[in-house]
Amino acid sequence: MNGVIQNREAFLGKIAHRLERERKTNIKRPEWNYQPQDAVLKNATQEELVEVLKEQCKNIHTDFVLTNSANLPHSLKEVVNGFGGGSVVTWKDERFAQYGLSQLMNEDWPQEGVDLHVWNHTKKEENIEKASHANVGITISDITLAESGTVVLFSSKDKGRTVSFLPATSIIIVPKSSIVPRMTQAARIIREKVKSGELVASCINFITGPSNSADIEMILVIGVHGPIKATYIVVDDI
Template sequence: MAVYNRDEFLNKLAAKLGRPRRTEGVVRPVWRVNPQYEVFKGMDQEELVDIFANQCEAIHTDFVRTDVAHLKNVLVDVIKSYGGESIILPKDPRNEIYGLPDCFNELQQDTNIHVWDYTIGKENEKIAERANIGITFSDITLAETATVTLFHNKHHGRSISLMPKNYIAIIPKSTLVPRMTQAAAIIHEKIEKGELVASCVSFISGPSNSADIEMNLIVGVHGPVKATYILVDE
């Protein structure tokens, strides 16, 4: 990922702080206590799945577990439960790996499928706004908060998970980690290795929940009204 105007920005920031910019001698502190690493420490994947499933209920998100062989049938059932009609999804190599084209062949012919196409620009957002269902894969999944992490790029716009009426996240079990601590560590590790990391990363914990008005809970105030997480055993 290219970084532009870094020196200009940091020099200006240092000037606002009333001191010279430090370019060396900065040492990362070593903290004596690191409680963030102790939560769910030592738990295996099955224990994390249980935590994740329970949290899905708390955030008003449907949880379904399946395997790769049965994903097609499960996905078709969820899509039909949302009424089908129109679907938008990213251009993702996992679409083919997990058999999504075969799944879409099982749907009614009047179900419109749109794969994000960066060459048509803002038209993708208009399609997402009209879509009934958005479907994505989770890149990192947080058990503690039932949060899916999405790495966006030109083939995967943010609108896919934000603008449709309903949202489906396909979650490979291997993406499951205890909490945000491990997700941040994975991202930092990618950066340290020089891997290309998305400049925009979304953390989604089910449909929006708001109780601002007289403490009455309303689900789906902004973004999708309903969400389903499909955990796939690999």
């Protein structure tokens, strides 16, 4: 669904009149001879992008785990246990089932005493309460920027944004196919979604590891206003 712009022509015409110049309507987008934003990691393979992301995770204080769909349940369980287990909150996302996590979430964890809460858009206050007291929040990256180690999360009624920043720790599943070189490609993907008429999330979060803050003396403190620890689990889905 595309947004509707009201009174656009009248508004722009009024500005041109106030500036005492002719209103221009046939303006072409410039074509730049050099576009450095496309040069970074331009010819990198998907495997090379994974390695770039892995190295960047060291700089953003984020643990990196590489696995495949068959081993993802085991990898996810290990990371959750490494964070101390306890209460877990997740999105309501069909991709969890697609990655073979249904048994872990719906059978294994309940039997092991893991308190799992799946986001329910009809229970707003309960969702926030569960997320704020959860030890682990689990989400899935929609686009991943190798250069900066940034994951892009599209919120929706079933994918509450608080799942990624209220729990004490954060686990973000990163499909290998979602990894692109940098912000340039991510912005282009989002723009194409808008142009094609796809309903794009009203809230898009760009998250680079756990929260990092530095005071005026540049002393780094991790986890001041978000998860104190984060792990990216990269799944080879290609």
